[in-house]
Amino acid sequence: FGSSFFAEGTNACRLEMAYNFASSGYHDCFKTSPSIDSDALRAKVLERIAKFDARAWHEFPVATLLAGEVVRDGSDRVIDTVDAFGNSNGRQVLASPTVVDRVIAHAQTFRVAIVDGRAAARAIEEAFFFGDLAAELVANQALDFHKQDGITEIDEATQALLIERHLNDALFLDEVAGKVVIGRAAAVVGCVSNFSNFLDLCRKILRNIELGVPVVVLSRSNTTQHMYRYVERLLALMKEHGLDAGLCTYCSCSLEEQRRLLRVLAESPTYFTGSRAAARKIKEVAPRLMASTGGPNTLVISPGAFTPEVAKAAQMSHLIENKGQCTALRHVVLPGASQSQLQAIYKDSPAVADVEDSIRQKVFAGLLRKLEQPLAPGYSAMDEAGGIAVRVSKELPVAIDEHWREAYLDVTAPEKLDTAFLQSLAAWLIKEQPISLALHTDMEVALDLFENTALVVYTLGDAAAPALTAQARPQDGEIFGEVPPRRDLEAITGFPVLVPTSTPGYNSSYDATFLATYGAAPLEQWSLPPGLIACETLLRRCKGGETKGYCRVVLDYLFDAVIATPRRGCGARTTLFGIQRPPLRNGTCCLRLEKPAGANLPHQDALYDDALLYMLLFAATNAKDQLLISLDPFLSFPAFPMLKQQGLNVVRQNKKAFEASVGMYWNVVTLPQVSHVGPKYPLAGQFVSKLFPMGHVKSTLPDHKVFLETFGASAKWLRLATGGPSAKL
Numbered sequence: 001f002g003s004s005f006f007a008e009g010t011n012a013c014r015l016e017m018a019y020n021f022a023s024s025g026y027h028d029c030f031k032t033s034p035s036i037d038s039d040a041l042r043a044k045v046l047e048r049i050a051k052f053d054a055r056a057w058h059e060f061p062v063a064t065l066l067a068g069e070v071v072r073d074g075s076d077r078v079i080d081t082v083d084a085f086g087n088s089n090g091r092q093v094l095a096s097p098t099v100v101d102r103v104i105a106h107a108q109t110f111r112v113a114i115v116d117g118r119a120a121a122r123a124i125e126e127a128f129f130f131g132d133l134a135a136e137l138v139a140n141q142a143l144d145f146h147k148q149d150g151i152t153e154i155d156e157a158t159q160a161l162l163i164e165r166h167l168n169d170a171l172f173l174d175e176v177a178g179k180v181v182i183g184r185a186a187a188v189v190g191c192v193s194n195f196s197n198f199l200d201l202c203r204k205i206l207r208n209i210e211l212g213v214p215v216v217v218l219s220r221s222n223t224t225q226h227m228y229r230y231v232e233r234l235l236a237l238m239k240e241h242g243l244d245a246g247l248c249t250y251c252s253c254s255l256e257e258q259r260r261l262l263r264v265l266a267e268s269p270t271y272f273t274g275s276r277a278a279a280r281k282i283k284e285v286a287p288r289l290m291a292s293t294g295g296p297n298t299l300v301i302s303p304g305a306f307t308p309e310v311a312k313a314a315q316m317s318h319l320i321e322n323k324g325q326c327t328a329l330r331h332v333v334l335p336g337a338s339q340s341q342l343q344a345i346y347k348d349s350p351a352v353a354d355v356e357d358s359i360r361q362k363v364f365a366g367l368l369r370k371l372e373q374p375l376a377p378g379y380s381a382m383d384e385a386g387g388i389a390v391r392v393s394k395e396l397p398v399a400i401d402e403h404w405r406e407a408y409l410d411v412t413a414p415e416k417l418d419t420a421f422l423q424s425l426a427a428w429l430i431k432e433q434p435i436s437l438a439l440h441t442d443m444e445v446a447l448d449l450f451e452n453t454a455l456v457v458y459t460l461g462d463a464a465a466p467a468l469t470a471q472a473r474p475q476d477g478e479i480f481g482e483v484p485p486r487r488d489l490e491a492i493t494g495f496p497v498l499v500p501t502s503t504p505g506y507n508s509s510y511d512a513t514f515l516a517t518y519g520a521a522p523l524e525q526w527s528l529p530p531g532l533i534a535c536e537t538l539l540r541r542c543k544g545g546e547t548k549g550y551c552r553v554v555l556d557y558l559f560d561a562v563i564a565t566p567r568r569g570c571g572a573r574t575t576l577f578g579i580q581r582p583p584l585r586n587g588t589c590c591l592r593l594e595k596p597a598g599a600n601l602p603h604q605d606a607l608y609d610d611a612l613l614y615m616l617l618f619a620a621t622n623a624k625d626q627l628l629i630s631l632d633p634f635l636s637f638p639a640f641p642m643l644k645q646q647g648l649n650v651v652r653q654n655k656k657a658f659e660a661s662v663g664m665y666w667n668v669v670t671l672p673q674v675s676h677v678g679p680k681y682p683l684a685g686q687f688v689s690k691l692f693p694m695g696h697v698k699s700t701l702p703d704h705k706v707f708l709e710t711f712g713a714s715a716k717w718l719r720l721a722t723g724g725p726s727a728k729l
Contacts, residue, residue: 017556017557017560017684018166018169018170019167019168019170019171019174019501019502019505019683019685020684020685021479021501021561021579021685021689021694022561022562022565022567022577022578022579022685022694023557023560023561023685024560024563024564025170026167026561027477027564029166029500030163030475030476030477030569030570031163032570032571033158033159033162033475035155035158036130036134036154036155036158038152038155041134041135041138041154042151042359042360044132044134044135045135045139045142045151045359046356046359046360048136048139049139049142049143049356049359050356052139052143054089057081057089057090057225058090061078061090061091061092062081062090062091062092062093062224062225062228063093063095063250063252064093064099064100064103064249064251064252064253065231065232065235065248065249065250066102067106067245067249068235068239068245071095071099071102071103072093072099073096073099074096075096075098076095076096076099077094077096077254078091078092078093078094079091079092079094080092081222081224081225082222082223083143083144083145083146083222083223083225084144084146084193084222084223084324084405085146085368085369085405086222089143089144090225092219092224092252094252094257095251095252095253095257097257097260100251100253100260100261103216103251104261104264104265106246106249107186107188107214107216107249107265107268108186108264108265110186110247112212112214112244112246112247113244114212115182115211115212116210116211116212117210117211117212117243117247118165118169118172118210118211120210120238120241120242120243121206121209121210122165122210123241124206124234124237124238124241124243125206127237128197128201128202128230128234128237129154129157129158129161129197129202130158133233134154136229136230136233137150137154137197137201137226137230138150138151138153138154138197140225140229140230141196141226142355142356142359143225144193144224144225145193145194145196145223145226145324146324146354146355146368147194147321147324147355148322148352148355148358148359148363148364148365148366148368149320149321149358149359149364150197150359151359152364153197153198154197156198156473156474156475157197157198157202159475160198160474160475160500161198161202162475163474163475163500164202164203164207164500164502164503165207167500167501167502167505168207168210168211168502168504171211171502171504171505172211175508178511178513179510179511179514180508180509180510180683181509181510181511182211182213182504182508183213183504183507183508183509183679184212184213184214185213185265185267185268185269185507186213186214186216186249186265186268187208187215187216187268187269187270187271187503187504187507188215188216188261188262188265188269188270188271188286189204189205189215189216189217189218189271190218190220190270190271190272190273190274190282191218191220191224191227191273192273192274192292193220193222193223193324194321194325194326195325195326196226196227197230199273199292199499200217200227200273201230201234203499204271204503205217205231205234205248207502207503208503208504209238209243209247209248211504213247213507214246214247214249215248215249216250216251216261216265216268217231217248217249217250217251218251218258218261219251219252219253221255224252228250234248259285262285262286263285263286265286266285266287266288268286268288269288269289269290269494269506269507270282270288270289270290271497271503271506272290272291272292273291273292273293273326273482274291274292274293275293275402275404276291276293276295279291279484279492279493280491283491283492283493287494287677288507288677288678289492289493289494290494290495290506291484291492291493291497292326292481292482292493292497293482293484293492294326294327294402294434294435294482295432295433295434295482295484295485296330296331296397296400296402297317297327297328297329297330297331297435297436297437297438297469297470298329298330298331298332298333298436298437298438298469299314299317299329299332299333299437299438299439299440300332300333300417300425300437300438300439300440300441300449301332301333301334301440301441302335302417302440302441302442302445303334303335303336303416305441305463306334306341306440307466308344309463309464309466310461310463310466311344311345311347312466313438313461313466313467313468314329314332314345315345315346315347315365316365316468316470317438317468317469317470318330318365318388318407318409319365319366319367319388319407320364320365321364321365322366322368322369322405322407323403323404323405323406323407324404324405325470326435326482327436327457327468327469327470328470329409329438329468329469330400330402330409330410330434331397331409331410331411331412332409332410332411332412333412333413333414333417333425334411334413335413335414335415335417336413336415337392337411337413342382342390342392343382346382346383349365349366349367349383349388350363350365350366351366352367352368354368355368367385367387367388367407369387370386370387371386371387371388371406371407372406373386375389376389376403376408378391379391379408382409387407388407388409389406389407389408390408390410390411391408391409391410392413393411393412393413394412394413394414394415395412396412396425396428397410397412400432412425417441417445422445422448422449426449426452426453426583426585426586427586429449429453429455430453430454430485430486430586431485432485433454433455433484433485433486435455435456435469435481435482436455436457436458436459436469436470436471436472437449437453437455437457437458437459437469438459438461438467438471439458439459439460439461439467440461440467441460443460443706443707443710446458446460447711447714450711450714450716451583451584451714451715451716452583452584452585452586452587454582454583454587454666455693455695456481456482456483456498456693456694456695456696457471457472457478457480457481457696458695458696458697458698459471459472459697459698459699460697460699460700460707461700462699462700462701464701465700466700467700471700472696473571474499474500475500475571476569476570476571476573476575477567477568477570477571477575477577477696478569478571478573478575478577478696478698479499479694479695479696480499481497481498481499481694481695482497483496483497486582486666486667487665487666487667487668489667489690494506494677494678495678495682495690496689496690496694498689498695501685505683505685505686506686507678508679508682508683509679509680509681509682509683510549510550510553510681510683512546512680512681514549515545515547515549515550515553515681516545516549517549518549518552518553519546519547519548519549519550520545520548520549521552523536523539523540526552526555528555529559529720531721531722532619532620532720532721534619534620534624534647534648534721535555535616535619535620537642537646538612538615538616538619538642538643538646539551539612539616541605541608541612541642542608542609542612543605543609544609546681547609547612547613550613550681551612551616553681553684554616554617554684554687554688555620556684557684557685557688558617558620558621558684558688559720561578561579561688562578562579562621562717562718562719562720563720565579565717565718565719566578566711566712566717569696569698572702573698573699573700573702574698574699574701574702574707574708575696575697575698576696576708576711576712577694577695577696577697578694578717578718579688579692579693579694579717579718580692580693580695580716580717580718581621581622581623581626581692581693581715581716581718582623582626582666582667582692582693583666584715587626587666588626588627588628588664588666589618589623589626589627589628589665589666589667589668589669590627590629590630590661590662590665590667590668590669591614591615591628591629591630591671592630592632592658592668592669592670592671593607593611593631593635593637593670594632594655594670594671594672595632595634595635596635596672605638605639607635607637607671607672608637608639610671610672611629611671613687614669614671614691615627615629615643615648617688617691617692618648618691619646619721620720620721621718621719621720621721622719622720622721622722623718624647624648624721625649627648627649628649628650628651628665629643629648629649629650629651630651630652630653630658630661631651631652631653632652632653632655633652633653667691669690669691692718697711
C-alpha cells in the first residue's frame, strides 16, 4: 500500500503509512534528537520577564485578527483579561456579531492557492522554537499562566515536532499519490492554557497551516494573552516567509459568539484540550470535535515501596505547575496510609515567591497560591500555609473533582493490594480513565493493572528511579494522549487524540476512487496472513467496492502495526508502545445492529457492509472472543449463521434486553449510526483507535530486561489471530 521515503539530514525515515499509529513507518520516525541549551534559554527568559512592560497588554489589547489585520466594529465590547489566578493583566476587544460574521464568512470561503506550505511553515517554526522567539514564548506563558517550566516544554517540542513533520510528510505524499484526501475546511483551535506553545502553536496551528488547512484560533476566558501574542508574531512571520495570512485567523469574542461560530462551522474540525464537561458542551455545537480531556492521574504504592525518594516523586507529581499540568497527580493508592507518610510526601516542599523565582531556581513544583476557603467537603489542610488539601479513605473516591490549579489529593488506603482490591481499582480506572498511572509495585501487580485497564500512559518505577505521573516524552515513543472513558467517547470526541500524530489526519479520508480500485483486486492478491480464513469468508459477502477497498486498507495497516507488537521506544527509559486489546477482564465490546428504517427484505444483508470492518478487526486478532454482536430480533440478517460458524459470538436481543446489558460492556457501537459525522473513510489508525486502546507502558530503568520480557509477552497487546474454523460461502 504505497512506499515512500523522506530524508532530512540524519533523520531519514521510511514513511509508508507513517501517519497511522504504531505502523512500521510510524515507528521509523522516532529518532534520538539533541536537546536545547536550557540554561541559555532560561537566562533569556528571565531577561524578558524583567524587561516586560505590563502596560503593553493594556495599550495593545487582544482583538480579532483577519487576513493579518485587526478588525474592529463600533459595537465591540472591551473587557479586562485575567491570568491563571484571576488577576487582571490586560485588555481584550470582544468582537461584535458583525465581526464574527466576517470571520465565519472567511472560514467558509477561504482556500489557499498552494496547499504545500511546509518549507515556509517550518522556517517559521524554527524561528519560534529554535530561535530567539523561544524566550518570548516562555516568558509570555509564565506571565499569563504562571508556568514554572516552559523551558522543558520548548526542549521537548523541538524534538517532538520533528516526528510530527514526518507524519505530515507521509500524509501529504499519499494525497499527491491519490490515496488520501486532506480535509481543508477551516480548523477551529481552542487553545489550552498550559503547553499551548507545543500543543496549540505547533501541533494544531502550524501542522494544519503547512498542509493548506486554514485555522481559526479562539480566545479564552482566562490566560488568553500569551496565545494572542504568538498569533500576532505568527502572522508577521507568515508575511515574511510568503504564507497567505488568510490561513490564520484569531477570533476574540464571547463564549456565546464562539458557540454560534462553531454551530455554523459544523463541517470544520475543532481541536480542544480541557475538561470532559467542557468538551461535552462543545461537541453539542461542534460535531467534528477532537478533544483531549484528562482524568484523575493515579499513583499506586505497595506498602514496602514507600521510600523518601518515592515520597519526593509523589510531591513532584502532585505539585507540578501548582497542579496545573494535565498529568499532575490527583489520586494515591497507599495501603494503610499513615499521617506520617502523607507528611513525608510534602516534607521540604519548594518555597518560591512567584513564577519568576521558580524559573530562576529551576523549581517546577512550587506552590504559587493558597487554596480557596472553605476547603471542599472531606478534605483537610496538610500544611500550615494552606496550599495542600488531602482526603483519606479506605474506599476509592466517587465523582472525583479535578480542582485544577489547586493542590487537592485523594488517598485510598486499603488494607492491602489483594486480588479483590486490584479488581476494584481496575474497574475504577476504566470508569475514571486517568491519563497516567504510575506504579511502585511488584511486576505482578503492575502487569495486572496494565492488562485490565485501557490507559495511554503507564510508568513502572524503581527505588533508584521513582515513577512520576507527570512523565511522558512522546518523542521517545512514550505515546501521550488524554482520552475519555471508552463508552463516553462519542459524546466527547470524534477520535482519541494521541501525540505524536498528524493533526490534519484527523479530518482526512481515503480517496473513494482509490478505494474502489484497491478493493476490486481478488482476495487472493490481498496477501492475507495464513490462518485468517474467517476474514476471507467475511470479506466475500461484502457488496460495496469502496467498503471492500477500505477494509483492505485497514487490514494492511493492522497487519503492519501488530506484526512487531509491541514496538520499542528510543529514549533513556525502557518503553513499549502499540495497539492493545480491550481490558482482558471486563473488556467485552458490543456491536449492536438495529433494524434500519425502510424495507427489511429477507434476502438482503442490511447493515452487513457497515458492520463488516468492526467484525473484521476482531475476527483477525486475538481480541475475537471479546466481541459480542447483538442483533435486533426484527433485523433480517442472513449472515447470522456464517458469523456463528466463524466463531463470532452473535445473539438476538430485543431493545430492552440490550439496554439492560449495556453496563456490562467496555465499549458499545450501535449501527446504523443516528448521524454520521466526520470523514467517511477516516485514516486506518483513527478508525482502529475507536475500537482498541493505544498507548505505552514504560520502566524508568534503562534497558530493563525483566520488564521487556514480562510486558512484551503480555496477552494485552493486539496480535493476529492464529486461525479458526471455515465456512461455506
